[in-house]
Amino acid sequence: MAVQTRNLFVTSVNADHREGICEKCKIPLVKEFYMDGKRKRVRMVCPECGGLGRLISRSVSIQPPSPPQCVKFSCLFKFTLDTLFCALLSSYHSRRVSYAEKNRHKEILERYRTGNPSPTSIIEAIHANIKLSCPVCRKYNVNLFLNGGN
Amino acid sequence: MAQSQTVTDTGIAELILLWREELATGMESIVCLDMATPCTAAVGSTFADPADTAIHHTDSGLLLAAIDTVGGDTTNTAGDTITFDHVFTATATKNVAGIHVCNNDDDVAFIECCFNAVIPVENTDTITIDGQSTIDQAA
Numbered sequence A: 001m002a003v004q005t006r007n008l009f010v011t012s013v014n015a016d017h018r019e020g021i022c023e024k025c026k027i028p029l030v031k032e033f034y035m036d037g038k039r040k041r042v043r044m045v046c047p048e049c050g051g052l053g054r055l056i057s058r059s060v061s062i063q064p065p066s067p068p069q070c071v072k073f074s075c076l077f078k079f080t081l082d083t084l085f086c087a088l089l090s091s092y093h094s095r096r097v098s099y100a101e102k103n104r105h106k107e108i109l110e111r112y113r114t115g116n117p118s119p120t121s122i123i124e125a126i127h128a129n130i131k132l133s134c135p136v137c138r139k140y141n142v143n144l145f146l147n148g149g150n
Numbered sequence B: 001m002a003q004s005q006t007v008t009d010t011g012i013a014e015l016i017l018l019w020r021e022e023l024a025t026g027m028e029s030i031v032c033l034d035m036a037t038p039c040t041a042a043v044g045s046t047f048a049d050p051a052d053t054a055i056h057h058t059d060s061g062l063l064l065a066a067i068d069t070v071g072g073d074t075t076n077t078a079g080d081t082i083t084f085d086h087v088f089t090a091t092a093t094k095n096v097a098g099i100h101v102c103n104n105d106d107d108v109a110f111i112e113c114c115f116n117a118v119i120p121v122e123n124t125d126t127i128t129i130d131g132q133s134t135i136d137q138a139a
Helices: A073-102 A110-114 A122-133 B009-019
Strands: A009-018 A030-036 A039-045 A055-059 B004-007 B027-034 B069-073 B081-089 B094-103 B109-121 B126-135
Touching: A009 B004, A009 B109, A039 B069, A039 B081, A039 B126, A055 A073, A055 A110, A055 B109, A073 A110, A073 A122, A073 B109, B009 B109, B027 B081, B027 B109, B094 B126, B109 B126
Parallel strands: none
Antiparallel strands: A009 A055, A009 B126, A030 A039, B004 B109, B027 B094, B069 B081, B081 B126, B094 B109
16 A cells, blocks of 8 residues: 655645725725735735734634654554644634634634634644634633633 | 646646747736635646635736736745746635636636635725745755
């Protein structure tokens, strides 16, 4: 059985969905090229105040876990945990973006628009998913159990 | 459904043609994918036949356009990464499920990306794409 992977190419794409009218000045944003270190970047800014427009949602890349490098139980177990975490994290970000888009004109927690902070462990990812699916819990920026605050 | 992104088979074939100095062109264009539900990026997708039932947007500011910036960067070894940034400005209410990053001839999709969820854009909304692809010797 051949395992097909495409590790040689690692691709990531992030997408910011923003309003094109400055929230403060109420004028259309204009395209601006700028340097980020050595990298030439592009963004939409307000010509008056330099604002970036209200963020509606940010889609983020999630890289799948690396394949196991050995057949020891520890390697396979780690791969299983990494895969589970990847699945939970993917689920969280998919639901987060859907939630942010459906509530684009409402006040929601900024973390659901930006994706930050993002869960960093399986426990946090499970907690974040449960919290996001609870209409009451997701309104409050409080976390009694986890440092990640999801 | 997770966001998925991949270099397509046709994209790799175009890259090999470039290495062989045969008839091929580099990364130049970008277009939004139109689909009402989230798509899943696939290596077998092509410029003419994107993932699932997605099609290319052909109007409303989401159509095929020259990428705003394409540059080089370093992830593991010097110059192993290509970066691309682009801003789409919608002129109508549409669904955006993902993007295709294409060659200069607009006949090959190098990279296909399907977003975390469908992004419903309204008139004047912007989508800022921040992408990169690394040929990773360490992988």
